[in-house]
Amino acid sequence: MEEFVRDISLPEIKEKVLVDKPVSMENCQRLKKTTNARICVGRAGERFKTETLLKFRADHAIAMDTVWSYVDEKIVDRLGFYKIQTMVKDKEEYIRRPDLGRIFAPETMQAIKKDCIQQPDVQIIAADGLSAYAINANLEDIYSIMLDGFVEKGYSVGTPIFVKYSRVATMDKISEALGAKVTIQFIGERPGLATGESMSVYMAYEASSQKPESQRTVVSNIYKDGIPSVEAGAQIVYLTEVLMREKKSGVELKI
């Protein structure tokens, strides 16, 4: 029979109590359920046990992969997103030059203006950010529930746009180009050691590069063990109504 190496990235490894002879196994398990931190893992002398160390490295590897991977364009194509790219040429430049990840070439700006719906009530943007996996894992569910919600509320929804090599501030440029009332951007969060699939949603009323960062309302931690994408989507539909009604967003808005 063929032997396989165990997959150390499996979640059950994370749930395992590695303390030798714990006073109460039940309590260790209960404690572990309350946090993603690596507790109740025991030790070998003064250091981690091999299993803990390997798991740590595996999680770190996921974080590295996340940053260096690409959004599955089949997903954005299927959902009908219009695809553009910032001034950044490749991943390395994306990491080194955050400033270029916030702006577009003049041709790109013109193309947006020419090809996309003008003056929508709601403009939706998907951005890769620091985690392509976050978009792959969450985009379809969150976008679909929001779209149905906006249509039902009678809002006009702009052409959905996917931005490659994007930082958060691209939403201001797109909002300015199209004259959107509420702009909503999905973006992959900087990965941690707990997950590489966490996504944030930034939203702003009349988003503008002239306004401070505090113009944005944010929902973060969207992934399967955080806030489920459908639930975040439902909350954003609700928040959009608030933004439209109050005509403001971010810290100015008391929710």
Next chain:
Amino acid sequence: MRQEILSVGIDLGTTTSQVIFSRIAIESLALTAIPEVKITDKTIIYRSEIYFTPMKNIGVIDVEQLKQIILAEYEMAGIRKEDIVTGAIIITGETARKENAADVLNVLSDFAGDFVVATAGPDLESVLAGYGAGAAGLSEQLPEKIINFDIGGGTTNAVVFVGGQVLDAFALDIGGRLICLDEQHRITYISEKIKALIQTLGLVLAIGARADLLELVKLTDAFARMFLQISLGEILDEETKDLFIEHLHQGWQLQNLMFSGGVAEFIYNEHEIKTLEDVNLFGDIGPLLGWSIRKHLKNMPLTLHVAKEKIRATVIGAGSYSLHISGSTVLFDDTIVPLKNLPVLKIKNIKSMQEEIINKRCLFPGQMIAIAFAGAAAPTYFQIKEMATAIIAGLQGAEQPFIVVVEHDFAKALGQTLQRLAGNKSVICLDCIKTEMGDYIDIGKSVANVVPVVVKTLLFKN
């Protein structure tokens, strides 16, 4: 953002009745646009006197006198009925089995405040007493399980906690007032529940006769041994089994125990008993039962923890711990609440939700029902639409709003989808609430974007 709500607890026991008012703080921590809402503080602001439960005669509670007592307490506390946001009236022990108990609850719950729930049921009572006594809180710090026995006049309510969670809850026909004495120490009452036990033990105890201290001690010692058997996880005698109400316990071996209820006062104090005068302080055998338990606990491999509240444990549990709050992303409709006593239709398998709703709906003819299920931790939008479609189809023809209660965090998504697909019918969809088939729920008005919910198991089954 911090909001405070006033809560009332009313406990109508076999022997005594009391009222407390507490202030519950609900805090909303909004780091992002999805706030984290928690109950952060519970402060008891008023404790009533402890009254003898007014009875017209054996078996009938005096509703009028009870109303007067409670009205006077509201006045003394300076609290108006309109200010009460939530709370619970709990009718406990043997009182719950009185003829007019259901009427009493109905009358009092309207009288005490809009969203004050009437509740009874030995298991729920056990859990509330355990919270009120402080056993639940203490269990979070203990490495092992802890049991709390709340010994009242007619019944004992027991709950096992581990790490703040309920592991088991049950009740027994053991109490301080199963035998009553007059001033001449003559026996005036022996509860039906223990007549078989008295016979098995061969005790000479008869109504009208002067009580014999040694005979009484034999009885209370037998009760004390039962508490030990249960705590130590030993095999139970037949006599002990007979005293369980509705169902047996799960049989854990325990190291930590706590006592609350009126009898507990005599477990923790040093009151010595040498004569019938020492026993007959309240016209019953409560002090003797406490003394017997205290005596039997010596040299046992059990750690006795002091309860934070003894005689008031149940009322505090009812007033401060009966309330749950929903998750913070939900769909509510404050125009149709408070909703009281909605029977829970619990779905076993969400794949066959529509059929289950149709099949079980007829169990609650003419009643507004709440559909409940656990659901997946992170459902897809496709799954959400499937759930909504099944609920709408299952409830077709029912003249009621959609009321759905789920465990995992997706109520806003499901609620919005329901609203969309059902054409803007009224919807309440709440999450982070666990229920079982047979439970009833009450739903209150939203506070800081969360919805107060009370989940209860009623004793009064038809």
